[in-house]
Amino acid sequence: MSSVSSKYVKYILSRPMAGAGGKTGTWRVHRPVINAERCIKCGLCWLYCPENAIDWLENKTVTVDYDYCKGCGICSDVCPVGAVTMVKEGVI
Numbered sequence: 001m002s003s004v005s006s007k008y009v010k011y012i013l014s015r016p017m018a019g020a021g022g023k024t025g026t027w028r029v030h031r032p033v034i035n036a037e038r039c040i041k042c043g044l045c046w047l048y049c050p051e052n053a054i055d056w057l058e059n060k061t062v063t064v065d066y067d068y069c070k071g072c073g074i075c076s077d078v079c080p081v082g083a084v085t086m087v088k089e090g091v092i
């Protein structure tokens with residue numbers, strides 16, 4: 001059985017954009033904070049984020065686009081190693 005290298009896989013995902021009410025990140029009450037040392041780069045947060053607000057960086061780590069993250073907490077719920085903590089806005 002052969003596998004396909006990820007460099008040949010194209011992802012068709014829409015990017016978040018500002019709507020009539022502006023950027024959706026202003027709705028957020030809690031923000032996800034990723035612990036890069038704990039993260040195992042599994043991609044589940046990226047896969048499950050309903051806003052596509054998780055990005056892969058060049059060094060293959062994940063980061064949150066706070067302009068569009070609504071703070072739903074799904075990324076924190078699906079992270080298998082507890083690397084995403086939801087923190088109340090204004091605390092950090």
Ligand code: SF4
Pocket residue numbers: 032048049050051052053054064068069070071072073074075076
């Ligand atoms: S809190 Fe929700 S919207 Fe924000 S990055 Fe996580 S899954 Fe996406």
Ligand code: SF4
Pocket residue numbers: 034038039040041042043044045046062075078079080081082083084
């Ligand atoms: S789900 Fe958790 S371990 Fe997986 S990439 Fe996201 S932060 Fe890292």
